[in-house]
Amino acid sequence: MSRDSAASAPGEPGARSGRPVGRKMTGSRWGRFVEGGLLQGGVQGSPVLRLFMRWVRRPLLPVMRLWRRNIQLKVVVTTLLMSLGVVLLLGFVVIGQVRNGLLDAKVKASQSQATGGFTVAKQEADSAMGADGDDRSGSGDNPVQNVSGWMNSLVESLSSGGQGAFSVVTLATTTADSSRALGPRGSGYVNPSISVPQNLRERVDAGRGATQSYTRIVYTNSQESQPALIIGTQVNDPKGDPYQLYYLFPLTQEEKSLSLVKGTLATAGLFVVVLLGAIAWLVVRQVVTPVRMAAGIAERLSAGRLQERMKVTGEDDIARLGEAFNKMAQNLQLKIQQLEDLSRMQRRFVSDVSHELRTPLTTVRMAADVIHDARVDFDPMTARSAELLADQLDRFETLLADLLEISRFDAGAAALEAEPIDLREVVRRVISGAEPLAERKGTRIRVVGDQQPVVAEADARRVERVLRNLVVNAVEHGEGKDVVVKLASAGGAVAVAVRDYGVGLKPGEATRVFSRFWRADPARARTTGGTGLGLSIALEDARLHGGWLQAWGEPGGGSQFRLTVPRTADEPLRGSPIPLEPKDSRRNRGLNDAGLPLGGTQKLATVPAQPAGERTVPPMPARAPRVAGAVDPAALPGNGARVVPRPTADTRGPAAAPEETSEDRREVPREETSEDMPEAAPSAGGPEAGAQPEQTKQTQQLKQGEASRGR
Amino acid sequence: MKGRVLVVDDDTALAEMLGIVLRGEGFEPSFVADGDRALAAFRESKPDLVLLDLMLPGRDGIEVCRLIRAESGVPIVMLTAKSDTVDVVVGLESGADDYIVKPFKPKELVARIRARLRRSEEPAPEQLAIGDLVIDVAGHSVKRDGASIALTPLEFDLLVALARKPWQVFTREVLLEQVWGYRHAADTRLVNVHVQRLRSKVEKDPERPEIVVTVRGVGYKAGPS
Numbered sequence: 001m002s003r004d005s006a007a008s009a010p011g012e013p014g015a016r017s018g019r020p021v022g023r024k025m026t027g028s029r030w031g032r033f034v035e036g037g038l039l040q041g042g043v044q045g046s047p048v049l050r051l052f053m054r055w056v057r058r059p060l061l062p063v064m065r066l067w068r069r070n071i072q073l074k075v076v077v078t079t080l081l082m083s084l085g086v087v088l089l090l091g092f093v094v095i096g097q098v099r100n101g102l103l104d105a106k107v108k109a110s111q112s113q114a115t116g117g118f119t120v121a122k123q124e125a126d127s128a129m130g131a132d133g134d135d136r137s138g139s140g141d142n143p144v145q146n147v148s149g150w151m152n153s154l155v156e157s158l159s160s161g162g163q164g165a166f167s168v169v170t171l172a173t174t175t176a177d178s179s180r181a182l183g184p185r186g187s188g189y190v191n192p193s194i195s196v197p198q199n200l201r202e203r204v205d206a207g208r209g210a211t212q213s214y215t216r217i218v219y220t221n222s223q224e225s226q227p228a229l230i231i232g233t234q235v236n237d238p239k240g241d242p243y244q245l246y247y248l249f250p251l252t253q254e255e256k257s258l259s260l261v262k263g264t265l266a267t268a269g270l271f272v273v274v275l276l277g278a279i280a281w282l283v284v285r286q287v288v289t290p291v292r293m294a295a296g297i298a299e300r301l302s303a304g305r306l307q308e309r310m311k312v313t314g315e316d317d318i319a320r321l322g323e324a325f326n327k328m329a330q331n332l333q334l335k336i337q338q339l340e341d342l343s344r345m346q347r348r349f350v351s352d353v354s355h356e357l358r359t360p361l362t363t364v365r366m367a368a369d370v371i372h373d374a375r376v377d378f379d380p381m382t383a384r385s386a387e388l389l390a391d392q393l394d395r396f397e398t399l400l401a402d403l404l405e406i407s408r409f410d411a412g413a414a415a416l417e418a419e420p421i422d423l424r425e426v427v428r429r430v431i432s433g434a435e436p437l438a439e440r441k442g443t444r445i446r447v448v449g450d451q452q453p454v455v456a457e458a459d460a461r462r463v464e465r466v467l468r469n470l471v472v473n474a475v476e477h478g479e480g481k482d483v484v485v486k487l488a489s490a491g492g493a494v495a496v497a498v499r500d501y502g503v504g505l506k507p508g509e510a511t512r513v514f515s516r517f518w519r520a521d522p523a524r525a526r527t528t529g530g531t532g533l534g535l536s537i538a539l540e541d542a543r544l545h546g547g548w549l550q551a552w553g554e555p556g557g558g559s560q561f562r563l564t565v566p567r568t569a570d571e572p573l574r575g576s577p578i579p580l581e582p583k584d585s586r587r588n589r590g591l592n593d594a595g596l597p598l599g600g601t602q603k604l605a606t607v608p609a610q611p612a613g614e615r616t617v618p619p620m621p622a623r624a625p626r627v628a629g630a631v632d633p634a635a636l637p638g639n640g641a642r643v644v645p646r647p648t649a650d651t652r653g654p655a656a657a658p659e660e661t662s663e664d665r666r667e668v669p670r671e672e673t674s675e676d677m678p679e680a681a682p683s684a685g686g687p688e689a690g691a692q693p694e695q696t697k698q699t700q701q702l703k704q705g706e707a708s709r710g711r
Numbered sequence: 712m713k714g715r716v717l718v719v720d721d722d723t724a725l726a727e728m729l730g731i732v733l734r735g736e737g738f739e740p741s742f743v744a745d746g747d748r749a750l751a752a753f754r755e756s757k758p759d760l761v762l763l764d765l766m767l768p769g770r771d772g773i774e775v776c777r778l779i780r781a782e783s784g785v786p787i788v789m790l791t792a793k794s795d796t797v798d799v800v801v802g803l804e805s806g807a808d809d810y811i812v813k814p815f816k817p818k819e820l821v822a823r824i825r826a827r828l829r830r831s832e833e834p835a836p837e838q839l840a841i842g843d844l845v846i847d848v849a850g851h852s853v854k855r856d857g858a859s860i861a862l863t864p865l866e867f868d869l870l871v872a873l874a875r876k877p878w879q880v881f882t883r884e885v886l887l888e889q890v891w892g893y894r895h896a897a898d899t900r901l902v903n904v905h906v907q908r909l910r911s912k913v914e915k916d917p918e919r920p921e922i923v924v925t926v927r928g929v930g931y932k933a934g935p936s
Contacts, residue, residue, distance in 0.1 A: 358792040358813040359722050365814045366728045370735070397814055417900075420928040429884070455928060460899065 071291075072284045079280035080273060087269035091262075098261050102254045107212070107229060113166065114210060114231040114247040117158050121235050121245050124154055128238035147237050151185060159187030167217065169196060169246040173205050173234065189221045196230060196246055204232045204244050217248055227251045290318045294325050306333040347413045357400065361393075368393050395531070402533035406516070409540040416459050416544050418569040423454040423463065423496060427485055430467045434475055442480040445471065449487040456494040457569040462541040466549065467496060469534045470561045474500035477559070488577035489567065495578040497562040505553025513551050514539045538563075546570060550580050557586045714828050715739045717758035719749045719775060720790065721768050729762065732817040738824070746770030750778050760827055761787045765802055773805045780806030784863035786827040790815075803904035808865040809891060810901075826892025827865075841874035842922040842934045844913060853913065865890065866909045873923060873933040882930040906931060 066073060128150055151170055159168040169192040170185045184192035200213045212231040219225065232246035293310055300308045309329060312322040372390040375383040408414050424447075431445050438445050467485075474483040478500035486497045505513065512518055517532040535549075542549035545565040553559030564576040581588065716738045720726045726742050733740040743752035747769035753761065761779060765772035776787055789802045789810040802810055811823055837848035845854045848871055853860045862870065868890045873881060881889075883899035891901060910917045921934045 356792075359725055362790075362814040363722070363725045363728045366725075366732055366817045369817045370731065400814075422928065425882070 072281065072288050075284045076277055076281045080277045083273045083276040087272055091265045091269055094265055095258070095262055099254075099258055102257055103229075103251075106249065106251065106254055110166070110229050110231060110247065110249040111210070111212070113249070114233075117161075117168070117247055118210065118233050118235060118245060120158065121154060124150075124157075125236055125238050129240070147239055147241075148183075150238055151243070155185050155187050164188065165249070167248045167250075169248060171196060171201065171244040171246065173242050173244055189219045189223065190248060191218045191220045192246075194218045195228075195248060196232070196244075200230065200232060201244060204234055204246075209233060214251075215248070217250060227255055287318065290322060294321065297325070297329075301329055301332070306336060343411060343413075347408075347411045361397065361400070365393055365397070399531045399533075402531045402537060405537050406533055406540070409537070409544075414540070414544055416462070416569070418457045418459050418545070420455050420457050421460045421463070423456060423458075423487055423494060424450045426460060426464050426467060427487065427496065430464060430471050431485065433468060434471045437472060438475045438483070441475055441478065443475050443478050443483055445475070445483045445485060447485045447487070452489075454487045454489045454494055454496075456489070456565050456567045458494075458545055458565050459541075462544065463563070463565070466538040466541045466563055467498070469538045470496075470498040470563070473534070473561070474498045474502075474559075477502040479503065481558070486578055490577035491575060492567050492571055493564050493573050493576055494567050495562055495564040495576045497560050497578045497580075497582070499558065499560040499582055501558035504555050504557045505551065505559050506555050510551040510553055510559075514549070546573065548573060548576065552580045552582070552585075554586055714759040714824070715741065715756060716760050716762055716824065717753055717756050718742050718762045719744075719746070719752075719767065719772070720762070720764040721745060721766075722764070729820075732820065733824075736821050736824075744768075746772070746775050749775045753779055753783075758785065760824055761785060762824075763787055763789050763807070765789055765791045765798070773801060776802065776805040776807050780863070784861070786864060788823055788827060799898070800900060800904055803901065804908070806863070806908075808863065808905075822892070829892065839871065839874040841870065841877065842913075844870075844874075844922060846871060846874055855913075860912055862909070862912060865905065866912065869905055869909055870913065870923075873931065877933040877935075880926045880929050880932045886930070902931075 155168050155170055159166070167186060167188045167190045169187070169190055171192055172184070186192035186195070195215060195217045197213060197215050200211060200215070203211045203213075210231050210233045212229060215228055215230045216225045217228045228251055229249045230246055231249075232244055234242050235245050236242050290310070297308045297310055306329070309326045310322040312319050312326065368386070368389045371386045375386040378386065405414075427447060427450070431447065434445065471483065471485065479502040481501040484499040486495075486499065488495050488497075514535050516536045519532060539549045542563055542565065546569070547563065547565035549561070549563050551559060551561050560580065560582050562576060562578055562580050564573060564578075566573050716733055718726055718729050718733075718740050720729070720742070721744050723744065726744065730740045730742065741752065741756045741758065743749050746767040749763075749767070749770065763772050763776055763779075767775065770778075772789065772791075776789070779785065779787060786809075787807045789807040790813060791798060791802060791810055792813045799810055808827060809823055811820060839846040839848060843855055844860075846852075847854075851864075851867060853862055853867065853870065869886065872886065872889050883902040886902050887893045887899065906923055907917075910920050910923055913922050914920045924932055924934045926932055
């Protein structure tokens with residue numbers, strides 16, 4: 001909610017870029033297989049195969065995405081497939097049952113019919129034999145023709161009883177002597193030899209009694225062949241020779257019935273499948289619509305529109321979900337409201353305290369100034385007291401102002417007023433402001449890179465405060481050597497680096513300089529009387545811009561402080577146009593002398609975007625052994641190359657990165673003890689008040705920046 | 712330079728101290744301790760400048776500022792303990808010309824007061840044109856088509872500063888120096904707020920200004936006449 005959280009840390013992914021991770025796991029096993037194997041190109045094989053897979057995968061990807069994202073589609077497709085399976089299974093079972101039922105009836109009827117027919121054929125043969133015996137003398141000269149005629153009439157008489165419901169066929173036995181055998185006969189244009197399967201004929205030859213089978217009746221005329229049940233047996237003709245008698249029952253009617261059932265089932269099945277799909281679609285829609293609504297509203301809630309609620313109708317589970325969701329939103333809103341109220345109260349409190357403190361302080365201040373102005377009339381002791389009073393009031397005021405500024409950052413009450421500004425202007429103002437101090441110190445301030453406009457969307461007041469702090473610090477600790485202010489702009493970022501050649505920073509100090517009230521060397525006389533909050537405020541200011549403030553230094557080699565801000569507000573920073581470690585650092589020069597390529601160190605110094613949470617030691621110590629021969633080893637770990645993360649969990653003192661060794665930590669409290677301060681202050685305050693022109697102190701804003709990192 | 716200054720502050724110690732400092736600098740201070748009586752005291756003492764504390768019992772400073780501004784263009788300098796943007800902007804929008812954040816130094820206060828009173832020095836007779844406005848510098852009047860527009864002295868100064876050099880783009884810092892008398896860059900919100908106030912009075916359509924034109928990233932300039 002605070003602005004601090006609006007811009008993400010370097011390298012940290014945007015807040016809403018990631019979809020929920022769990023979603024990917026929702027795919028079915030098949031889906032995972034397809035994704036893992038087919039879609040992710042997980043095929044272990046030749047490159048050609050992989051290429052082919054990629055080629056296949058490409059058009060599938062949108063479909064797969066839709067499949068993964070759309071639960072409605074998933075459910076409907078699954079329902080369709082499953083109901084199709086069920087309908088098919090059901091269809092096969094039903095059709096099998098119907099067919100069996102139809103055939104059973106037909107077979108029974110046919111068997112009784114055939115049995116009757118066989119009996120008749122036997123009786124006919126027996127009676128014909130008797131008659132034959134009677135008139136053998138008369139017409140026994142051509143028995144074959146006689147039997148043939150008899151059989152013709154037998155087939156005729158047998159088939160006439162069925163009125164086309166069946167056909168009758170006689171065939172010779174397979175083993176019969178072909179010269180004596182009787183030719184095949186059939187009723188109703190049945191082609192006898194083709195319609196009767198060969199294996200049935202063998203079975204009839206072999207077995208006793210009736211044998212049945214299925215076949216297709218083939219007709220001698222143009223009538224279509226049709227399926228049929230065939231029942232056959234072996235009987236004797238009047239001469240006592242065996243022949244085969246077959247009954248063929250066409251199954252046309254049964255087949256018609258069966259195909260009718262099939263058609264009906266198929267139509268019904270199709271309807272069922274389609275309707276089930278539609279039902280699934282409707283049902284899922286009922287569930288999915290509120291879920292989608294909830295998702296949309298949750299998104300809007302997280303975007304800050306806390307008054308969004310779900311529409312709740314009825315009392316079903318979906319309604320309960322809606323109610324629970326709304327209750328959650330309500331509670332969330334309430335909690336946020338409470339926190340906001342709390343924050344507002346705190347801000348109000350700070351504001352009130354500031355007012356309450358400031359009014360008496362103003363009176364004291366004015367009284368002290370009046371006394372101070374009149375000190376020439378006092379005796380020396382009182383006059384000195386008046387001076388001390390006025391000086392310490394200055395410090396007190398600055399401290400109060402800085403504390404309030406910090407508390408404003410802590411309360412998240414600091415607001416960025418960004419507009420496009422030319423940083424050259426800011427630098428010019430800062431330098432002209434620091435000129436008097438620089439003159440006193442004998443320092444020359446140079447500006448590099450101000451040929452072109454260096455424009456960025458930034459809060460001029462805050463950037464000026466940061467830069468004033470850096471420049472004043474550089475002059476303070478520059479030991480009279482030059483201070484170089486470098487401007488650069490590239491790749492969506494704008495940077496200002498302030499380089500001094502003074503005492504520099506000891507190893508580990510590059511990060512600690514940003515800690516509140518941190519002082520490197522309390523023994524050194526402080527001339528500006530900083531509060532120890534200046535760099536902390538500067539860091540917060542940089543953060544508010546979504547920018548970085550970083551320090552680099554080496555003992556005796558000076559230091560460089562670099563401010564990087566994005567060119568347009570709220571754009572994440574990816575790098576800085578100026579390397580943190582300057583080219584003229586001892587290490588870089590040492591490397592150059594040793595003839596080693598500069599590129600490696602350059603890269604190291606150009607701080608890459610580190611994830612916010614990663615607060616590891618800069619990569620320097622690991623590399624130290626490699627270059628140890630070339631450079632003064634003491635200078636090495638002073639590299640403070642690190643990214644100042646945007647506040648994550650720890651907003652209090654991210655700059656006080658806990659990377660210092662325990663040895664370092666033991667040193668800190670000792671350095672911070674305040675017993676040195678009283679004696680440092682008078683000597684510092686005195687000359688300052690006298691020498692510093694009035695105008696530099698004219699505004700409050702000016703003073704707020706004059707904090708120092710006081711080493 | 713003599714000047715009557717009305718101090719509106721409820722803190723008696725501070726008011727007394729302000730009195731000592733102001734008298735020491737040759738001003739004639741008068742005092743009122745609560746907001747309800749501020750307007751009556753203002754009418755009675757007819758000050759050349761008002762020093763106004765923002766937190767007052769009764770009517771608060773913002774309200775008092777609005778009431779005074781409604782009937783007079785007298786310079787108003789706010790005393791505020793809050794340097795937060797909102798507080799300052801609200802104060803400026805209610806009509807204050809300048810503000811000074813507690814704790815301040817006496818010299819700073821006096822410099823601010825002098826800067827606001829300085830304009831009483833006689834200006835040379837001068838006629839300026841900006842847009843379709845005619846400015847009579849000596850007569851302290853701004854007219855459009857013969858109808859005069861009422862501006863506070865500060866707004867008048869701002870307009871004159873822009874109109875005198877219509878070819879020049881003024882940065883906020885330059886305006887602060889020329890109009891407010893800051894020798895060092897201060898809060899540019901002062902300029903922003905007062906340009907808004909000026910526009911609301913002189914522009915036909917304050918959303919699309921023609922008299923005071925913003926030059927993005929730099930500052931303001933006078934519109935073409």
